[in-house]
Amino acid sequence: MDVFPAFFPLAGRILVIAGSGEAAEAKVRLFDGSPARLERLEGAAALDPQSYAGAALAFVASDDDGFATAAAAAARAAHVPVNVVDRPKLCDFTTPAVIDRGEVVAAIGTGGASPMLATLLRQDIEARVPEGAGRVAALFRSLQDEVRAALPDTGRRRAFLRAALAGPAAEAAMAGDTPRAARLLREALAADRLPVGGVQFVDARGPADLLTLRAARALASADVLIADEGAHGEVLGLARRDAERQGPTGVEHLAALAGEGRRVVRLIVGVAWRRELAALDAAGVQTEVLPIAS
Numbered sequence: 001m002d003v004f005p006a007f008f009p010l011a012g013r014i015l016v017i018a019g020s021g022e023a024a025e026a027k028v029r030l031f032d033g034s035p036a037r038l039e040r041l042e043g044a045a046a047l048d049p050q051s052y053a054g055a056a057l058a059f060v061a062s063d064d065d066g067f068a069t070a071a072a073a074a075a076r077a078a079h080v081p082v083n084v085v086d087r088p089k090l091c092d093f094t095t096p097a098v099i100d101r102g103e104v105v106a107a108i109g110t111g112g113a114s115p116m117l118a119t120l121l122r123q124d125i126e127a128r129v130p131e132g133a134g135r136v137a138a139l140f141r142s143l144q145d146e147v148r149a150a151l152p153d154t155g156r157r158r159a160f161l162r163a164a165l166a167g168p169a170a171e172a173a174m175a176g177d178t179p180r181a182a183r184l185l186r187e188a189l190a191a192d193r194l195p196v197g198g199v200q201f202v203d204a205r206g207p208a209d210l211l212t213l214r215a216a217r218a219l220a221s222a223d224v225l226i227a228d229e230g231a232h233g234e235v236l237g238l239a240r241r242d243a244e245r246q247g248p249t250g251v252e253h254l255a256a257l258a259g260e261g262r263r264v265v266r267l268i269v270g271v272a273w274r275r276e277l278a279a280l281d282a283a284g285v286q287t288e289v290l291p292i293a294s
Contacts, residue, residue, distance in 0.1 A: 002111055003094070003109065003111045005096070005107055005109060007105065007107075008056060008057065010031075010034045010035050010036040010056075011035040011036070012035070012036075013036045013037070013055075013056040013057075014036065014037050014039060014054055014055045014056060015031060015036045015037070015038050015039070015055065015056060015057050015058070015059070016038075016039050016040075016041060016051070016052055016055045016057070016058040016059070016075070016080070017038060017039070017040055017041070017058075017059045017061065018040075018041040018042070018046035018058065018059070018060045018061070018062075018071045018075070019041075019042065019046065019060055019061040019062035019067065019068070019071065019085075020042055020061075020062070021061060021062065021063065023061035023062075023085045023086070024040075024059075024061035024062075024085075026061075027059045027061060027085075027095075028040075030095070030098070036056075039051075039055070041071075046060075046067070046071045046074065047067075047070045047071055047074050048074060049074045049075070049077040049078040050078070051074070051078075052074060052075045052077075052078035052080045053078055055075075055078070055080045056080070057080065057081055057082075057083070057093075058075035058080045058081070058082040058083070059082070059083050059084075059085070059095075060072050060075070060082060060083070060084045060085065060090075061084075061085040062085075065087075068084050068085075068087060068090065069090065071084075072084050072090045076092070081093055083095050088111070088112030088113075091112060094109055094110075094111055094112040095109075096108055096109035096118060097109070097115070097118040097119045097121065097122035098122070099122055099125060099126045099129055101129055101130075101131065101133045101134035101137075102134025102135070102137070102138065103133075103134040103135075103137035103138045103141060104129065104133040104134045104136075104137045106122075106125060106129065108121045108122050108125065130174060132173065132174035132175065132176065133174070135173045135174060135176060135178065135181075136165070136170050136173045136174055138173070138178075139169065139170070139173040139178065139181050139182060139185060140161070140164075140165075140185075142182065143182065143185055143186070143189075146186070146189065147160070147161070147189060150189050150192070151189075151192065155223055155260070155261065155262060156194070156195070156261065158223065159195035159223075159261055159263075160188075160189070160192050160195070162221060163188075163195070164185060164188055167184075167188060168184050169181050169182075169184035169185035169188060172184055194261050195261040196261065196286060197257065197258035197259060197260060197261045197262045197263060197264070197285075197286070198258050198263065198264070198285065198286030198287060198288065199254050199257075199258055199264045199265075199266055199276075199280055199285060199286070199287050199288075200215075200218045200222075200263070200264070200265050200266065200287070200288045200289075200290055201266045201268055201273055201276075201277060201287070201288070201289045201290065202215045202218060202219065202235070202265055202266065202267050202268065202290050203215075203268060203290070203291055204227060204228065204230075204231035204232055204235045204236070204267035204268060204269055205230075205232060205235075205269055206231075206232020206233070206234050206235050207232060207234050207235075208232070208234035208235050208237070208238055209234075211235065211238070211290075212290060212291070214290055215290040216238055218263075218265050218288075218290060219235070219238040219239045219240070219265055220238065220239070220240060221240070221263060222239055222240060222243045222263050222264065222265040223243060223244065223257075223262040223263045223264065224243065224244045224245075224246060224257055224262050224263070224264045224265070225239050225243045225244065225245045225246070225264075225265050225267065226245075226246045226247070226248065226249060226254070226264060226265070226266050226267065227245070227247070227248075227266075227267035228248055228267060228268055228269040228270060228273075229247075229248070229269070230269045231267045231269055235267065236267070239265070243265075251275075251276050251279040251280060251283075254266070254276065254280060254285070255280060255283050255285050258280075258285045258286065259285075277289065
């Protein structure tokens with residue numbers, strides 16, 4: 001990872017756009033409808049560090065190299081991170097191609113190397129993100145404290161949210177019926193039961209493009225990752241970064257994790273896993289084998 005993507009809250013923040021022309025207007029359109037306060041700077045004001053005081057971010061757009069350099073220096077002197085359009089070497093951060101669904105925001109960046117590539121990737125991904133995704137996120141934000149209070153255990157809470165995101169409350173939010181969505185989510189929270197855990201066996205010999213979509217989704221939702229030595233790095237890279245990672249362990253431990261309602265992904269390389277599978281099945285543990293794509 002050559003750059004780290006981060007999301008800045010915009011409510012109550014000041015954003016400065018220095019310069020004029022189409023590039024500056026494009027930055028204004030980027031933040032149209034956001035809760036941030038936009039301030040436009042031109043001429044001498046854009047070269048004065050005091051003009052940037054209190055800003056969260058600054059954007060400089062100008063065809064004049066001298067102006068762009070001086071304005072960037074002024075923003076930096078005010079300790080404000082700055083982006084200079086089409087001049088990556090002057091940037092503290094680059095502007096990604098953005099998919100905006102309100103509460104749900106996705107960004108694709110290339111570190112300034114190829115904005116056109118980022119735009120093409122955004123168009124491909126944008127078609128797969130439904131318009132109602134932001135309303136679903138807003139629903140879960142509104143009840144976040146209630147869910148945390150009812151389910152203080154992180155694993156249990158994650159399992160509940162995973163199920164709820166595929167349930168009727170999320171469907172109602174997607175359709176725009178916010179009151180019904182909140183009622184359904186509260187009902188699901190009141191009726192919550194210990195989730196059913198299980199062990200999914202995933203072929204980890206690699207490369208990652210041999211995995212089925214179901215196997216990739218298992219890695220993305222795993223609570224615990226248990227990998228054989230020699231598991232392919234690309235396959236490991238598909239797992240959730242915050243999933244608990246453990247080395248090969250006994251069948252009793254696998255069964256215990258599943259009994260706690262944990263989703264365990266067992267990344268396998270050799271053939272010893274067949275004995276584990278048979279023992280888990282005999283113990284009544286829910287199992288699934290996810291082979292590579294044929």
